[in-house]
Amino acid sequence: MFESLKEQPADGILALIQMYKDDPRPTKIDLGVGVYKDATGLTPIMRAVKTAEKQLWEEQDTKTYTSLAGDPAFTNAMTQLVLADAVPLENVAAVATPGGTGALRQAFELVRMARPDARVFVPDPTWPNHISILNYLGIEIVRYRYFDEESRGVDFNGMMEDIKTAKAGDVVLLHGCCHNPTGANLNMTEWAQVVDVLNDTGAVPMVDIAYQGFGDGLEEDAAATRLVASSVPECLVAASCSKNFGIYRERTGLLMALSNNADGRKLRQDNMTFLNRQNFSFPPDHGARLVSMILNDNVLRADWMSELEEVRTGMLSLRSQLASELQRLSGSDRFGFIAQHRGMFSRLGTTPDKVALMREKNGIYMVADSRMNIAGLNANTIPILAEAIIDAGV
Ligand code: LMR
Secondary structure, eight states: OGGGOOOOOOOHHHHHHHHHHHOOOTTOEEOOSSOOOOTTSOOOOOHHHHHHHHHHHHHOOOOOOOOTTOOHHHHHHHHHHHHTTSSOGGGEEEEEESHHHHHHHHHHHHHHHHOTTOEEEEEESOOHHHHHHHHHHTOEEEEEEOBOTTTSSBOHHHHHHHHTTOOTTOEEEEESSSOTTTOOOOOHHHHHHHHHHHHHHTOEEEEEEOOTTSSSOHHHHHHHHHHHHHHSSEEEEEEEOTTTTTOGGGOOEEEEEEESSSTTHHHHHHHHHHHHHHHTSSOOOHHHHHHHHHHTOHHHHHHHHHHHHHHHHHHHHHHHHHHHHHHHHHSSSTTTHHHHOOSSEEEOOOOHHHHHHHHHHHOEEOOTTOEEEGGGOOTTHHHHHHHHHHHTTO
16 A cells, blocks of 8 residues: 555755754754744743743643633634734634644635635745645645845735736735745735735635744734734634744644624634544644743733743844845845845845855755745854855855
């Protein structure tokens, strides 16, 4: 039986982890997978998470099943964190999922169940796993222009032209903030225009929000998602807690399916719960419980917010240090986009050959599409990277 299996393509992002590990050079720099690292290269457990874990260890007296949709304390707290009061809670069907990827997978499956012929419009480029999961599920993908290779900003006119071709019932996938892999984002005026297109075409938005708090702030990063959710008749939102709570391996995420009235909420909720049961039964609880403990406790929440803010401003500072070092070395402003981008990533906008050259010559590991994880840098490695970039002729 197994001999008929086919080889599967390696995941380009995850393959880099191994390549980096195998490189013996002590000067190597890891700008690959999207994991936050502090200046010492550690992915720390956030203080509030540690405190909640201690408290949980003391107080938790059972590990029996929760509910198929996850603990309501978690789904409500996360719905509130992402949407605030943009939509009434009774319009939101929500399930806990294994991470943001789990939420996306459930969302795509829900789309396929509801409308087997729906096409999913995705930005070009997008997180490669979007494409991979959609292909795996046999859902038709339409790419819309997103990144302007010249300015390294958003090709907004191209994007608008392309999403206007969506039909009623198609899905348009949008990154709520901190676009992965480019770091280039829409401003709120542009988001409002996207909402108009969605309403004109009848396409359903699916917002992937995996980096809330990593861009301009917790509230600012959710503003686009809230605008979309409050302005369209139907919407899907996939949220991740991996990054902003630093609980990557706990697999903690949330899928929301909203409509602009409470009718049909039960149908949406029942179908999403059904999908959980089919795919993994109960969603993981440990990370979800930590998140709800933190969000529902004023002291823990304040501590989490202040640490998240340190993480965010730290990455902003790395961005501006790298941009100014590149300005100094190149004598031009052409790398200014690095300081304008937001979130964990910036797409340098160079060829896979030059990326490979920097890896081989300088031990710098970035994704082949030239996505750099800004959080992988520190004050010592910024000059090394900047020099390598200039050296490679980027
Ligand atoms: C990334 O884009 O690097 C992260 O979202 C990790 C992953 O699973 O790809």
